[in-house]
Amino acid sequence: MKYTSLRDALSLGINRHIFYGWVMLGVGGLAVFASGPAQSHIFSVYITPISDDLAISRTSISSAYAAATLLAALGLPYVGRLIDRVGVRRVVLGVAILFGFANFAFGHVTGLLSLALGFGALRFLGQGSLMLSSNYLVSQWFSRRRGIALSLMALGFSASMALHPALAQWLIDTVGWRESWFWLGILTWVLLVPMIAVLVQNKPEDIGLVPDGNEALDRESMTARDGMNVGLTLHDAIRTRSFWIIALGLASLSMLVTGMFFHQVSVFSLQGL
Helix, strand or coil, rough: HHHHHHHHHHHHHCCCCCCCHHHHHHHHHHHHHHHHHHCHHHHHHHHHEEEEEHCCCHHHHHHHHHHHHHHHHHCCCHHHHHHHHHHHHHHHHHHEEEEEHHHHHCCCCHHHHHHHHHHHHHHHHHHHHHHHHHHHHHHHCCCHHHHHHHHHHHHHHHHHHHHHHHHHHHHHHCCCCCHHHHHHHHHHHHHHHHHHHHCCCCCCHHHCCCCHHCCCCCHHHHHHHHHHHHHCCCCHHHHCCCHHHHHHHHHHHHHHHHHHHCHHHHHHHCCCC
């Protein structure tokens, strides 16, 4: 409890100079960046070393990756429920710790089955749970500015696409593909665990603030604001045609981009790049 009070005091102290939601945005962007070891753009660098070491074809590796990604996605609704029940801070901290261990374990795969399990753990924890938690965290701190906040957070993914493949290639050349995953796990912990433990607040209301950094609202204006922001329940949303059009559109785009990223090294190599 004392630690929580110190964290609250730190948060409110920072908020006197800058709205604390921007700090949460920075943490969310960093978490999106740190999800890089679970993203398709880094795995593209590992296909050839893994194929050569384990004597597994590229087709088998791709199939294991696709199956693991789809199965990992099935667990994300449970992560969302867990966030609703215990708060995003506990969930994202636990995910960050487990994600580091998943990186360590991936460097010890021995065959197709363990490779698929490794893919599943990394995709569920990094690409899925870590990004879900980041989106949830930032969305709690911004309402009217949510669009710009989430777009700024997405820059973390762009930074990951620019840096993680090059970092992975350098690690592979320096220490080998297996040991590279140890250092990727260490990097994950260094980037995320201290920041989450010290800085993350579940939502602005927990420390007496409101989304977007507005001044404290009186009861009448708070009621009016809440009335304007009421949307559909989950049950109502999934019964609308719009929900399924948007969901299927996003899913189709994600599958296309994942396939392109996963094979980008071989595609570029065939083009002499």
